[in-house]
Amino acid sequence: MSSFDLRDQPTEAFIQGLREQFPTERETDELLTRKMQRRAGPAYRQVSLDEMVGWLNAMLSEKIEGAFEVHGPRWLTGGASKVQIAFDLSWNAPGRGASRDKLVVRMDPSEASNTTSRVREVELLDAFEGVLPVPKVFWLDHGSRWFPEPAIVYTFVSGVAKPSNASAGQVVGLGTNFGPQLREQLAPQFLQHLATIHTADVGRMRFTSMDVPPTGNTDCAQWQLNRARRVWEEDRGEDFPLMDVAANWLQRNLPALDRVSVVHGDYRSGNFLFNEEEGRITAWLDWERGHLGDRHRDLAWMTQREKGHLAEDGKTYLVCGLIAIDEFYQRYQEASGLTVDMDRLRWYQVLNCFQVITTTMATMYRVAKLGKSHQDILLARLKAIAPVGAHELAELLKEVL
Secondary structure: OOOOOHHHHOOOHHHHHHHHHHOHHHHHHHHHHHHHHHHHOOOOOOOOOHHHHHHHHHHHHHHHOEEEEEEEEOOEEEEEEEEEEEEEEEEEEOEEEEEEEEEEEEEEEOOOOOOOHHHHHHHHHHEEOOOOOOOOOEEEEEOOOOOOOOEEEEEOOEEEOOOOOOOOOOOOOOOOHHHHHHHHHHHHHHHHHHHHHHHOOHHHHHOOOOOOOOOOOOHHHHHHHHHHHHHHHHHHHOOOOOHHHHHHHHHHOOOOOOOEEEEOOOOOOOOEEEEOOOOOEEEOOOOOOOOOOOOOOHHHHHHHHHHOOOOOOOOOOEEOEEEEEHHHHHHEEEEEEEOHHHHHHHHHHHHHHHHHHHHHHHHHHHHHOOOOOOHHHHHHHHHHHHHHHHHHHHHHHHHHO
């Protein structure tokens, strides 16, 4: 068996070796270890809507006192990593009485393109409820007691992820063109919400799934780099020397943390819903990559090339299709009161390119190869992003080496 094939059926020695080589946060370590220990198990089995409703009913029977009824269950499309259904729930809600709520079940496949924590996602949504437009979490099945994989139930929020006139077939969040009018309406909200996340008082929030990195040293950056390198080694199916060059540069240039912020982890267009008629953001989604760390991780992520596009003049790059990049940095600093350190930003830009290549060239390849997800065709398609990330990574490294 080749070293690459070993990743299909990893031994305990292989798993433990990577844990020791790339130590990271406790929750991250547990999730990645669980992923690798289960990898040799069966492929994803397509579940039926009736099965999803059956698991949901089993959960609600223990969570709800009294009678309830699930109405109109239906599949939700979109996203590359979760199995989702929407439904209406009639029940006697605590403090509200007879109610009918529109809800969503969000469940992991047997192995996702991103190994993330439902506990962490719930904690972040709870922390920002009433502060930002986010879905309200009702229930969590962390240990797969009712569903076959970890799942959460939260409110269904109306809105769209891209304009109705957007190009058909375009992956949401990658180069979405909102047009001048929506840009003007959405950009201020986009900036203010980001500032709210990054300036949140972490000390007053209650998190059990996230380690708090110390300021004044490089532990925060080391945890994030180790996570990315570990996933690359767990999932890759080929050698790619550019990744070795990048990993070595990142290790030699770890930046110190100046302030602990909540980091959304995937803050961009495509991960917020908006009311198209009002130009109002209605919900921020996909907090699954969230962590406590350096705000520059978010800033670098949303300014990557594939997340935005050029404006009508063919010259001005628009961050997430919403705002010119120079204006973005200036208005972010004004809204947050925080600085943008270009050296730290560059380090996280390199790290994020490393992560994009890891996700597309390694993890999506491995998950699709083993048939571990309901989205294997989409994952195979998204693997084509890898050369874009590789080109950007090579350009960034040329500037710093």
